[in-house]
Amino acid sequence: MNNADLVIRNARVVRHDGEFHGGVAVKDGKIIMTGADSALPKAHREIDAGGRVLMPGVIDPHCHLGVKFPYAEDMRTELAAAASGGITTALLYIRNLKPSYIPFYEERKAVGEENAPIDFGFHFGIQREEHIAEIPEIIAKTGVRSFKCYFGYEPDNPIGIVPATDGWVYAAMRILAKVPGALINVHCENTQIASWLKNEIKATGRQDLGAYTESRPAFCEVETIRRMIFLAERTGCSLHLVHTSVGMGPVLAAEAQARGVSVTVETCQHYLTRTCYDKDLDMRAKISPPLRDQEEQDGLWRGIMNGSVYSLGTDHVPFLPKKGEDLWTEFPGVVSFPWELSLMLHFGVHQRGLSLSRLVQLNSAHPAQRFGLWPRKGNIEVGFDADMVLVDLDEERTVRHTGKGTCIYEGWKLKGWPVLTTSRGAVVYENGAVDESAYGRGRCLSVPA
Ligand SMILES: [Zn+2]
Incomplete structure (x- = not known):
């Protein structure tokens, strides 16, 4: 066989459906062979994984870039942070207030x-x-x-998100139901109840993080999840429940799936690792939907372990430094790219016995399948893009945030870190640094069929 561009050998190769010891050969950005070390060809660059774990790169299907900082800048700084965290594909939820999305798309793709x-x-x-x-x-x-579609935001919210009506959701679902692979994502929170409760709790003068959570309690999210599942069932549209923070989310989704509804649940690392009553957190840990309590967190972990949570996303959003002055006007959102994989290795794999294959489902295979990237992304298999992350399960390192946005894990010592990331066969992160020549190498995966 001709020489490959890259060979990684002596690895514990983990996929969504199992694992093997051996390696991978890459040519022209694609995986051309997987298997035992002895079967792999020579390559321009050969990496001995030293028995460490090689997984498909993380597909983070939920981030917001170019919201407060310039889009071009975020695409460099934040996606470099992502590469350092083992992420090889990032999907952006982006909004455009003009009547047409076409010029907006052209510009965002090019930049x-x-x-x-x-x-x-x-x-x-x-x-x-x-x-x-x-x-x-x-x-x-x-x-x-x-x-x-966004619920949970009042009409005059400072982020400028235009909230949906049920009419919008229904009308969009009716169209999307007819398109193969199309789906609606919904931010589920009952805004009307949350607005009412906010005014009540605000009047008490409370400024603690728990007050924010109690102003938009779990049942507000559960109510909207139920309503969206009802509409999805009615229209036949596929529904993705983004950033689910309540334990009932995966339970309701599993019930609906059993009736044949195409509904999937995403949760975020922060809902699995933080509660609003953590003593070291204050209003700067405001997120929408809010961090919840231990009971909700336990429910989400059940969904992670039993399969009813479908995928993970960070909801990474770099805002300007938070002021910490007023709970009710503070911007919601945190950044998570550099630690999202480590958080799951530490709290999932090491602490709870989460299998690495299940983690690959949550992080790579499922997002690829749900968002039309399969069979190109999300697997270590011949023909797939060579997007991979090499992980040291035993490395212990302390979170030190130096980039933009708010980190709610500062000083945490986590066990299990990405050490090398490849994007279409190019090593974009190793030895603690992102390759300078990688900028501008990323390609837009949203392209006309
Ligand atoms: Zn989001």
Whole structure:
């Protein structure tokens, strides 16, 4: 066989469906062989994994870039942070307030490809009625088949998110139900109840993080999840429940799946590792939906372990430094790219016995399958893009955040870290640094069919 570009050998290769000892050969950005070390060809670059774990790169299907900092800058800084965390594909939920998404898409794709060190793609937020009518054209001209509706934001929210109505969701679902692979993503929180409770709790003068959570309690999210599942069942549209923070989320989704509804649950690392009553957290740990209590967290872990949580996403959003002055006007959101894999290795694999294959399902195979990237991304198999992460399960390192945004894990010592990341066969992260030549190498995966 001809020489490969890259061979990684002597690895514990973990996929969503099992594992083997051996390695991988890569040529022209694709995996051309997997198997025993002795069967692998010579390569331009050969890496001895030293028995460490080699997994498909993490597909983080949930982040927000270019919200407060310039988009071009975020695509460099944040996706470099992502590469250092073992992420090889990032999908952005982005919003455009103009009537058409087409010019916006062209610009975001072009600027992204000038800057990103890893591959990326888009979900589009429905922000006005015209966007619903435009869905068929958006799909034809951009390849984006994943749309998001937002509840949980009051009409005058400082982020500028235009909240959905049930009418918008229903109308969008009716269109998307007819398109293979298309789906609606919903931020589930009952805004009307949350607004009422917010005014009550705000009047007490409370400024602790728990007050924010109690102003938008778990039942608000459960109510909207139920309503969205009802509409998905009614219309036949696929539904993805983003950043689910309540233990009932995976339970309700599993019940609906049993009736044949296509509904999947995403949760985020912060809901699995933090509660709103953690003593060291204050209003700067405000996130939407909020961090919850131990009971909800336990429910989410049950979903992780029993399969009813479908996938993980960070909801990574770099905002300006938080002020810490007023709970009710503080911006919600935290950053998580550099630690998202480590958090799951530490709290999932090491502490709870989560299998690495199940983690690969949550992090790679399932997001790829749900968002139209399969069979190109999300697996270590011949023909797939050579997006991989080499992990040292035993390395212990302390979280030190130096980038943009708010980190809620500062000083935590985590066990299990990514040590090397490849994007389409190029080593983009190793020895603690992102390769400078990787910027502008990332490609937009949202393209017309
Ligand atoms: Zn989000």
